[in-house]
Amino acid sequence: MAEISNKFISAESIAKHSTRESCWIIVHGNVYDVTDFLDDHPGGPNIILKYAGKDATEEYDPIHPPDAITTHLPRDKHLGKVSPGTVAKVAKTVSPEEAARLERIKNKPPLDEILNLHDFETIAKEVMAPKAWAYYSSAADDEITHRENHTAYHRVWFRPRVMRDVSKVDFSTKILGQKSSMPLYITATALGKLGHPDGEVNLTRAAGKYGVIQMIPTLASCSFDEIMDAANPGQVQFMQLYVNNNKEITKRIVQHAEKRGIKGLFITVDAPQLGRREKDMRMKFEDNAQVQIGDSNVDRSQGAARAISSFIDPSLSWKDLPWFKSITKMPIILKGVQCWEDALLALESGCQGIVLSNHGGRQLSHSRSSIEVLVEVVSKFKEKNLWPCQNFEIYVDGGVRRATDVLKAIALGATAVGVGRAFLYAYSSYGQEGIDKALQILHDEMEMNMRLLGARTISEVVPEMVDATSLTSHACPPPDQLYMSTSDPLQRAALKTVAIKAKL
Amino acid sequence: MAEISNKFISAESIAKHSTRESCWIIVHGNVYDVTDFLDDHPGGPNIILKYAGKDATEEYDPIHPPDAITTHLPRDKHLGKVSPGTVAKVAKTVSPEEAARLERIKNKPPLDEILNLHDFETIAKEVMAPKAWAYYSSAADDEITHRENHTAYHRVWFRPRVMRDVSKVDFSTKILGQKSSMPLYITATALGKLGHPDGEVNLTRAAGKYGVIQMIPTLASCSFDEIMDAANPGQVQFMQLYVNNNKEITKRIVQHAEKRGIKGLFITVDAPQLGRREKDMRMKFEDNAQVQIGDSNVDRSQGAARAISSFIDPSLSWKDLPWFKSITKMPIILKGVQCWEDALLALESGCQGIVLSNHGGRQLSHSRSSIEVLVEVVSKFKEKNLWPCQNFEIYVDGGVRRATDVLKAIALGATAVGVGRAFLYAYSSYGQEGIDKALQILHDEMEMNMRLLGARTISEVVPEMVDATSLTSHACPPPDQLYMSTSDPLQRAALKTVAIKAKL
Amino acid sequence: MAEISNKFISAESIAKHSTRESCWIIVHGNVYDVTDFLDDHPGGPNIILKYAGKDATEEYDPIHPPDAITTHLPRDKHLGKVSPGTVAKVAKTVSPEEAARLERIKNKPPLDEILNLHDFETIAKEVMAPKAWAYYSSAADDEITHRENHTAYHRVWFRPRVMRDVSKVDFSTKILGQKSSMPLYITATALGKLGHPDGEVNLTRAAGKYGVIQMIPTLASCSFDEIMDAANPGQVQFMQLYVNNNKEITKRIVQHAEKRGIKGLFITVDAPQLGRREKDMRMKFEDNAQVQIGDSNVDRSQGAARAISSFIDPSLSWKDLPWFKSITKMPIILKGVQCWEDALLALESGCQGIVLSNHGGRQLSHSRSSIEVLVEVVSKFKEKNLWPCQNFEIYVDGGVRRATDVLKAIALGATAVGVGRAFLYAYSSYGQEGIDKALQILHDEMEMNMRLLGARTISEVVPEMVDATSLTSHACPPPDQLYMSTSDPLQRAALKTVAIKAKL
């Protein structure tokens, strides 16, 4: 990490550099000249100009890893440290909306009134900052794939077995050879500090406590090492990788991860470009509307997500796999596979697994749910006598809210299920205790449903226990909310106005 | 018809017979002693007791054919005529609901603002007396079959042909060898005066004007002869028959109809007992609630429909067909067939046709739509090399609102389509002009859609012009409204009350 | 049953034992020291502490059989009887919600305005105590299986036959060789006194009156003998059994039942652990919220259901069947079978029947409806030449509201149908008269629908009379209410606020 100059600069001096022509900002007490960087900033120059000559730490923190600024800004732009005591405390004004939100936070129900994962989402929507909510909850285009992810599980029904001694049930399993207390893991999601100041570290701690595995995201708000350091001794962690344009950076990241003990490298393959998340994009308008900088040429069409992702390499291809194998001995799993053809290619290419995923519905609209793709892949692998696979595991993620969802995926052939947003909502509403509770709920649901299903171990959760024949039916897709709210319903014949009034 | 005594009785004297022990009523100026008849009255005694000692004509008229009382009451109970001038005009009080309805009637939109058959229903609901609306619009149990009748047509889609010279289209046809200007007829429906004082005669006149055929109902409010007399010279009419317990009565009715020139006898076979129409039944409670006679033993569980139908013979069976053929030369059509097995029996029994019908959804709940049954019957007949039939025609009724519905039925093999409620709504809202308009709309829609379909004559409306493959899919049946309105949706986690208030 | 000490204790003395350290309560005039039992109480200590030093009878009664306390509390904790006249009448304060409910009870519609089983549920929801409503109406997880139970029947449609002499229809049948006036029975449901002070005895009396069979639940509020004693001479009754951890207790229960004349032993096999019923669980929060004992470590996550079920043996398995046969000669039926494999095992194990059931949707979420499982079982049995079965009957329960539902199940192969909640709602709203009415409605519907179906006897209700081909379609499962109410719909582009206001 780059060293920072030790020169002290007064807040007064800094305040003079508050224009596009000369723009200094303070982050974590350090002073930076970002004038030349303004146009390169992935989030656009305006958001920086709001803080020109001022302390930008609070805005900076949730959406950048701590070392982002030192990594991206040339050394000579690190001007020094702000003279202590010279920064005036800003009297913050609280908008009525924000005041109402703070009031709602005070009135959260106690955690023991939370009964299921939906409840966390309900409370999170009430208590999260609107921008954070928009970033976490948004999905691509009309969000139809996002809703399909959840809905698809409801087209799978159980065929439980009875009269089996289920006094003891054990749903622990192995994922990539690593022990897990449940057949699920915490999947990677970006910008963890948007929901809670401790960010991804919340997940690490709860994962350690409950014996589940966390997959660390490339776009974490906490630095990779902070997250690793938060783990218990021996706690297993995986890493999700957005492949960087710059191979050297990728290599450095991967090898550092391996050195720190990461047990599986999940390379994201469904995001050569980040999807349009319009809820997130609309949020930016509101933000800008308040700022009124008046620069109508700013490209507002991006949202937080794209802003931070411009480094991702769109040229990633099957040809790059040997190189990955040459730089690491970690198992390589492709995250974002969506059809049997690519599943087969991954197997043939020597990967150790795949995550069937559509990125939580945030990438290609009208991608199928992973549970539907799972059935396709397993069926095709069976047809080709490749099932059950040796040294090749299949995971699914997206839409999981109940242990019954997990069990359906396991019955249909998945080794484990990734859960993302649900945990974000859990800690965004209740901090780490929220994730503890979420894991406890899933644990309780798993135990009960294993019993009710008549399965004592994960290996007894077999395909015959589910009926998935309706899974491929898309006769009633999730509704297109924009279309429906815009569509103008036909009007009936109406009485003359007078009569209608008389009736009311 | 029985002769009425010519004795004159003063209204004052009649008024003394106003109890259950001695109950006289006036109908059309005649005085009847109905004391002994009270318990036999199909509609129950209470409704009569409301008018004990008074003039009951207004209540009597819409739900009885004119000759009902003279037919059913023994001769000696016909006491005489009310002395002219002795009946005091009752100052009617108008309830606020009724006042609002009268106001709505005044504000009906002009007829040329009515664009389709739905519009008549919309206006009829506003302007009809609640009891009449309940009787016409109600259907069996949860009314699911009633809605399925309409919905099923929407699972059939067109495969129109283009580049055909459609400057002239002709959609006239023959039904039982009789000319019809369109492939549809006015089907039989009961109690026509509930909607309009002229009752079924409205239909007769419009049918004559537009060259379509009316099927005269057994349970008409007008007498059979009134309806026949209202026809133009040469105007074709059919008759619908509820078979009476008493074969002699049936014989008399049938032979009288033949003598009067009826061209087809449609025997109802789906109503050995009339269905439960709960909307109709709830209406009776309201009525009774106002009366407050306080007799809680009255059987309120019947509704208008059942009240007037106790004479229908539940023993009617295939064995009775030869007898029917022995008493008439009219073509015999069975109305209410609902599966191919019975369609085949009808054909083999020498009937001239069948109406695939579930009685407008008013009889057996979860009966299939007639359009679905049509596909089944035609397919089975083809399989048995019975298609196209000789001297055997298939009609369907139920749920038709648009000429496109008619054309779908024709394409799938029907000779014609029966339309019932839509015409009732038309005259209940606008009198005979309403039916004229309804027929005009259907005529216009037929012409346009024949053109758009690429069919110049009815014989060019072929099976290949429709795709009915989704017709048998009942994945999304019409919703169960009672269940859904009673069902208690799950509640989410809630903020403490204070916060919720703060938010509002 | 244990003997109670005859010592008299004054209410004043009892009132001193009102703490966790020394907790006495009064039940039915007897005094018990429950201090040591507090932590073993399945419902948690708080609910008892509310009544420490006081009379707990009113709270105790609906959720415990009368002998529960004497059975579970050691003999020496039965301290004696409360001195008559020393218990001060508590001036109850009535909450505004409760006052409104009492007002609603006063305004129930008269029973003859109840037209169908839905109506009982509608009224019950208005007039029942919220906790009782929550316990009866709740189901597992997202209650999707609960709603599917009802909805599934709507994917089955009739193919009625016409022109059959249906002047007489007879729908009486035999269940396990016992006469029943209809092909349905009253199935076992727990905690009957929650809905009405007479509890299950209401059902016994109505069953006797209408010639139907009641299945007595293990978790009845009335004692087993009270229920048996309420039956008419010769009245047939079945018994539902939750198998106890303690085989001796089970043996005692079973053999006592046989001695008392029970004609069928229905062993519940779908409840090794009771399901999560979140509506019930949320209700507990409200209750606790009012108590404010401030003990946040109490496990609130259980609800009434689980509290009373901890004795159920989760190890019950096929190996236990011979033992059951060794202790009783009653026919043994397995209640809760959900796939053909277990149906076959039950047949091969010498059971006399099975109830295809998902426990009213209260156990495993996304279990299929019993009507769907029925089709699967019968089809598989036919394939294996096991159909029709000898000495093996199949019943279904769950979701039945109409006689048409019953007839569909019979047509598809069921011997009879169990109805549970509908009768609970009937007596919770109208007492025993409610059940009488419910049975009368079902009787009337059966008679009418047999006629409309063209079936004169139960044996004429054949598979060809239904079209069940859409039954396995789960393209449109019941909606996930929590998900949908939490899900954030996409927003459209919006006019600037000013304009929107101008428009309003």
Next chain:
Amino acid sequence: MAEISNKFISAESIAKHSTRESCWIIVHGNVYDVTDFLDDHPGGPNIILKYAGKDATEEYDPIHPPDAITTHLPRDKHLGKVSPGTVAKVAKTVSPEEAARLERIKNKPPLDEILNLHDFETIAKEVMAPKAWAYYSSAADDEITHRENHTAYHRVWFRPRVMRDVSKVDFSTKILGQKSSMPLYITATALGKLGHPDGEVNLTRAAGKYGVIQMIPTLASCSFDEIMDAANPGQVQFMQLYVNNNKEITKRIVQHAEKRGIKGLFITVDAPQLGRREKDMRMKFEDNAQVQIGDSNVDRSQGAARAISSFIDPSLSWKDLPWFKSITKMPIILKGVQCWEDALLALESGCQGIVLSNHGGRQLSHSRSSIEVLVEVVSKFKEKNLWPCQNFEIYVDGGVRRATDVLKAIALGATAVGVGRAFLYAYSSYGQEGIDKALQILHDEMEMNMRLLGARTISEVVPEMVDATSLTSHACPPPDQLYMSTSDPLQRAALKTVAIKAKL
């Protein structure tokens, strides 16, 4: 074009001719005697009589091409020019509804807040004149086909490929051999000036700027030459043709188009008669209601659409094709084909292509979506070894809102997709900048989705990338809004009124 007399006439003199007996109007400063033309006016006489003796230009402009009046009115009825300065400026009164609309226009969100094509429709609905909105947005009958067009795309799901180098994607293509920057074109829609004073020329300019092709409509508000003149040098344009009753007129139009450089002749074959668009028709009532001319015999049942289409030849047939080929060398494409049989006939008749289209749902109700028909045609052509076609292209239109829709059509075999209403809404809300933005959005979405799909060129968008198996499922057709809003839901049992009030 006819020459106009140069005589000057004072506004005062003109004002005297304000009756049905003598009716003069001013259009673009010219004076016309339309007395004899009143009854021939396709829009009816009333609309003209509103302007009798006055300036009708404002009403005339959006719904007539500039030369309509001079073409249709005999030369001697062109009376001269209005004397400058004699026309008094009319003080227009603005209705409250119109005032609110003008206010809404002021408050349109800035164009950069428009995120997708739905947004244009949302804003257009707010800011367009009601008549214009009704004309553009209306569709045939119950508008079910209109909604199906959009919905059908949602039954097609993607099977994207990953790990392909998508750093460069190229989605340019050729349509009829002409370059297009995207696989879509601007399809023909009538009466462009209803939405914006520049009418179709808006489209021409944007098309030129973004390298897409515009199809010029016969019923344009701008004249054909105005539109041609607005194009850049070399800009490709197609022409849509309604075939005129008068072959000479057709010939003149076609040959003029060819001379001006039109590259493809799209003959509309699905409109021998224009469909009933009831929203449009209801709008006319409102209009007339305000005028109150009191002539109740006016035929109000037509709407704007039919009014202007009476010249279309309903006798157009396959036999006419050779004649078309004899008068032009332009490629001939049939627009409005809706089944494989006609697609094959078009191929065999030597056409260069077809547009699978149901005219935006504005013609035959319950026509299938073009995307569904596309699958049928391609499958049949494959079966007949006609696929891929030589010199025969297939286009689809209707319901497209997203680039994903376009890509689905391309994957399933379409060469390009026509987009109509979406562009109308774009310029009706934001003028030409709106279309620029719309094309930019589509461009961005295309680029992103090509990447996410794993396709680098249009030829890599293959059938295996979509799952269209649910496309033919019509189990859940778009709801029938009129039926549903008219249908009377069943009522539950109700508490007596008092209690209900108490509860509220």
